[in-house]
Amino acid sequence: MTTWPGNISAITIFADDLTDARQFYLDVFELQVLFEDDSSVVFTFGNILINLLATREAPNLIAPAKVAAADDGARAQFTLDVDDVDASAAELVGKGVTLINGPLDRPWGIRTAAFADPAGTIWEIAGPLAT
Numbered sequence: 001m002t003t004w005p006g007n008i009s010a011i012t013i014f015a016d017d018l019t020d021a022r023q024f025y026l027d028v029f030e031l032q033v034l035f036e037d038d039s040s041v042v043f044t045f046g047n048i049l050i051n052l053l054a055t056r057e058a059p060n061l062i063a064p065a066k067v068a069a070a071d072d073g074a075r076a077q078f079t080l081d082v083d084d085v086d087a088s089a090a091e092l093v094g095k096g097v098t099l100i101n102g103p104l105d106r107p108w109g110i111r112t113a114a115f116a117d118p119a120g121t122i123w124e125i126a127g128p129l130a131t
Helices: 018-028 055-062 085-094
Strands: 010-015 033-036 040-045 048-054 077-081 099-105 111-116 122-127
Touching: 010 018, 010 055, 018 033, 018 040, 018 048, 048 055, 085 099, 085 111, 085 122
Parallel strands: 010 048, 077 122
Antiparallel strands: 033 040, 040 048, 099 111, 111 122
16 A cells, blocks of 8 residues: 555646647657547656646546636646756747746745746746856
8 A cells, every 4th residue: 555645646737729738748848748649648757647638528537626717827836846947947938938937036045937838737947046
């Protein structure tokens, strides 16, 4: 039996436009597709599976909970550690990503920048303060 709590093994992101979300993960994160069908695309992100699931299929997964619309606002943020936030942010911008904020030094002692994927999921890159 796994000790509680176990490791996070998968994160499912509901994507209104699965094709756009798939291409974003290919282009921006440079990941390879692990599994794909007409309803989902799965990537390996370190030790975690990222499952992009077509929003139309989400009720089958979470019912009776309701699926919120992507434009209702952010509900989560995923953080990626990087060595140099400014360099990583510049690389993202070079790939056509629009930053939501940053890079900026946070009062809790790290430097961050944030961006969103096509499904509306917020991603943050975080690293040491600028010198």
